[in-house]
Amino acid sequence: MKYEVVIGLEIHLELQTSSKLFCGCSTIFGREPNSNCCPICLGLPGSLPVFNRRAIELAVAAALALNSDVQEKSRFDRKNYFYPDLPKAYQISQYDQPLARGGYLQIEVDCASRIINLERVHLEEEAGKLIHSSESIMGSDYSLVDYNRAGIPLLEIVTAPDITSGREARLFLDDLRSVLLYSGASDCKMEEGSLRCDANISLRPAGSDELGTRAEVKNMNSFRAVELALNYEAGRQEEILAAGGTVIQETCHWDEERKKTIPLRSKEGSSDYRYFPEPDLLPLVLESTFIEEISAALPELPPARRKRLKEQYGLDASEAALFTFNRSLGDFFEAAAARYNQYANLAKWVQGDLLYYLRESGKNVEEVEPQKFVDLLTLLDKGDINRPVAKELLSEIVLSGTSPQKMIRDKGLGRISGDEQLLPIVEKVIAENPDAIENYRQGKEKAMAFLVGRVMALTGGRADPGEANKLLKEKISRK
Amino acid sequence: MAIDFSKEVDYVARLARLTLDSEEKELMAGQLSDILDTARRIQELDTTAVEPTSHVVNLPAVLREDVTMPSLTLNRVLQNAPRRQKQFFRVPSIAGLNSEEVEE
Numbered sequence: 001m002k003y004e005v006v007i008g009l010e011i012h013l014e015l016q017t018s019s020k021l022f023c024g025c026s027t028i029f030g031r032e033p034n035s036n037c038c039p040i041c042l043g044l045p046g047s048l049p050v051f052n053r054r055a056i057e058l059a060v061a062a063a064l065a066l067n068s069d070v071q072e073k074s075r076f077d078r079k080n081y082f083y084p085d086l087p088k089a090y091q092i093s094q095y096d097q098p099l100a101r102g103g104y105l106q107i108e109v110d111c112a113s114r115i116i117n118l119e120r121v122h123l124e125e126e127a128g129k130l131i132h133s134s135e136s137i138m139g140s141d142y143s144l145v146d147y148n149r150a151g152i153p154l155l156e157i158v159t160a161p162d163i164t165s166g167r168e169a170r171l172f173l174d175d176l177r178s179v180l181l182y183s184g185a186s187d188c189k190m191e192e193g194s195l196r197c198d199a200n201i202s203l204r205p206a207g208s209d210e211l212g213t214r215a216e217v218k219n220m221n222s223f224r225a226v227e228l229a230l231n232y233e234a235g236r237q238e239e240i241l242a243a244g245g246t247v248i249q250e251t252c253h254w255d256e257e258r259k260k261t262i263p264l265r266s267k268e269g270s271s272d273y274r275y276f277p278e279p280d281l282l283p284l285v286l287e288s289t290f291i292e293e294i295s296a297a298l299p300e301l302p303p304a305r306r307k308r309l310k311e312q313y314g315l316d317a318s319e320a321a322l323f324t325f326n327r328s329l330g331d332f333f334e335a336a337a338a339r340y341n342q343y344a345n346l347a348k349w350v351q352g353d354l355l356y357y358l359r360e361s362g363k364n365v366e367e368v369e370p371q372k373f374v375d376l377l378t379l380l381d382k383g384d385i386n387r388p389v390a391k392e393l394l395s396e397i398v399l400s401g402t403s404p405q406k407m408i409r410d411k412g413l414g415r416i417s418g419d420e421q422l423l424p425i426v427e428k429v430i431a432e433n434p435d436a437i438e439n440y441r442q443g444k445e446k447a448m449a450f451l452v453g454r455v456m457a458l459t460g461g462r463a464d465p466g467e468a469n470k471l472l473k474e475k476i477s478r479k
Numbered sequence: 480m481a482i483d484f485s486k487e488v489d490y491v492a493r494l495a496r497l498t499l500d501s502e503e504k505e506l507m508a509g510q511l512s513d514i515l516d517t518a519r520r521i522q523e524l525d526t527t528a529v530e531p532t533s534h535v536v537n538l539p540a541v542l543r544e545d546v547t548m549p550s551l552t553l554n555r556v557l558q559n560a561p562r563r564q565k566q567f568f569r570v571p572s573i574a575g576l577n578s579e580e581v582e583e
Contacts, residue, residue, distance in 0.1 A: 018546070
């Protein structure tokens with residue numbers, strides 16, 4: 001039997017605020033353990049949470065960017081469970097009245113457009129961080145707890161079971177991350193844990209409408225790991241089903257070392273969080289003007305930008321994707337394109353040599369002035385400099401920001417051409433290579449290539465080979 | 480109505496990590512029964528014209544500006560910790576907590 005894979009993702013995102021969701025403690029990453037804690041985020045008796053306006057704004061911005069329907073009224077609930085990463089023994093989260101409902105993200109898979117629907121977007125507080133005494137949770141005698149992270153605003157995004165492969169999950173996450181970065185909600189650093197992803201995955205007979213028994217996969221630390229883990233888990237479930245077995249609903253950890261999913265003993269589905277309305281918080285009511293203002297302030301978002309880049313500049317899919325994912329590079333391209341209309345050539349230089357020199361020098365593209373870059377390409381187009389010189393100058397523009405015109409003057413890098421500059425060199429080459437001249441006169445075209453090569457060598461590559469060729473032929477035939 | 484709530488009491492006690500002896504369980508079962516009876520009586524009221532609320536105060540939440548405030552000193556943070564190790568709270572193994580998870 002043929003099976004199809006059904007995947008839903010749950011993404012957690014730390015919002016980029018200065019202070020925590022319910023208190024004034026700093027959210028800075030990497031501080032001394034337990035140094036950003038106060039009675040509120042430690043859950044001490046008598047403390048009361050108060051909403052951070054910026055967290056709400058960023059959550060709304062992210063939800064709007066994901067086409068999710070932001071609710072004018074939403075509610076916060078207590079999710080009760082015993083785990084020492086929560087000092088209060090409950091997490092303030094949202095349950096049946098989330099911040100935003102529905103939504104979708106349009107992604108591109110193999111040049112075809114796909115819509116991945118969202119169930120909901122809600123806001124909750126981040127938990128603390130546990131450090132286990134041995135490598136695995138199971139083998140540890142004790143754990144150490146750092147509550148610096150506890151109370152950081154966390155956005156949860158839940159997709160519908162619309163994703164059909166590990167690869168599609170990765171592509172979705174790439175696009176999701178891009179949209180979230182554009183929205184300004186988060187820095188989306190997976191390596192610092194500000195973006196995390198869990199997955200639900202099940203198999204069903206191809207064409208069936210019913211969902212099979214799912215497994216939840218956790219502990220995937222990169223988008224690549226998500227793809228690998230889901231592919232592995234799909235294969236594992238298929239083997240079970242093909243052998244006539246049944247998949248057990250369970251939670252697995254992705255083991256990055258062994259490239260396997262490892263089932264955990266406890267069963268997530270059996271948890272009873274006993275949600276109830278958080279009595280310490282009043283309902284969150286958002287004026288429609290508040291939502292509209294945030295909506296109006298959103299920048300052009302990646303799916304729209306990608307489409308526009310193709311239409312406006314005639315870029316191909318990979319160029320449009322690069323200038324969308326790499327936002328600052330895209331901004332640079334567009335700033336340069338406003339001054340230079342050879343878009344294909346511009347795109348080629350930006351994604352090729354410019355990107356190369358940026359990586360080599362460790363500079364940011366924001367440090368490069370688009371005008372100097374455009375000046376360089378214009379000098380090259382006019383034939384004032386040749387390609388090797390252009391590359392050398394670009395490297396220098398990236399490094400020091402010196403204008404190309406100045407460098408050409410200072411270093412004498414301009415093109416050597418005309419009767420005054422190039423002709424004497426041509427004459428010198430003719431005088432020094434009588435054998436080649438003779439060969440050429442006898443019809444050997446290769447001899448001309450050799451002579452042009454000599455002119456190029458003597459000019460340090462700064463002559464135009466075509467002009468050298470023309471002058472050589474004129475001089476030789478006149479003799 | 481003499482419904483036996485001992486199962487429910489066991490379940491809730493396990494979720495709340497409470498150890499109850501048989502006398503306490505019996506007491507709780509009776510109280511749980513009374514609470515549910517009261518709730519049942521309230522549910523008999525006609526509330527079709529009443530907007531549902533989740534809070535006794537019918538006001539929207541207040542928002543504060545995103546400004547950092549000084550946190551507590553490390554010694555104050557850890558002052559009530561049953562065990563501490565350097566700057567950390569030290570807690571018993573998590574594995575044990577996981578396997579205790581209640582199953583329906």
